[in-house]
Amino acid sequence: DAPQLFAVIILLALMGSLLYLAVTTTKRLVIPWHDSVAGQQ
DSSP: OHHHHHHHHHHHHHHHHHHHHHHHHHHHHHOTTSHHHHTTO
């Protein structure tokens, strides 16, 4: 069971990273005038 548990943990970490990237990209496209986005370009 340990290899399967390790694979699930890796998969969840990857899914979390992809979700964070999707939210950040969407935020940059939808509200480019916001302070949290404007200084990064």
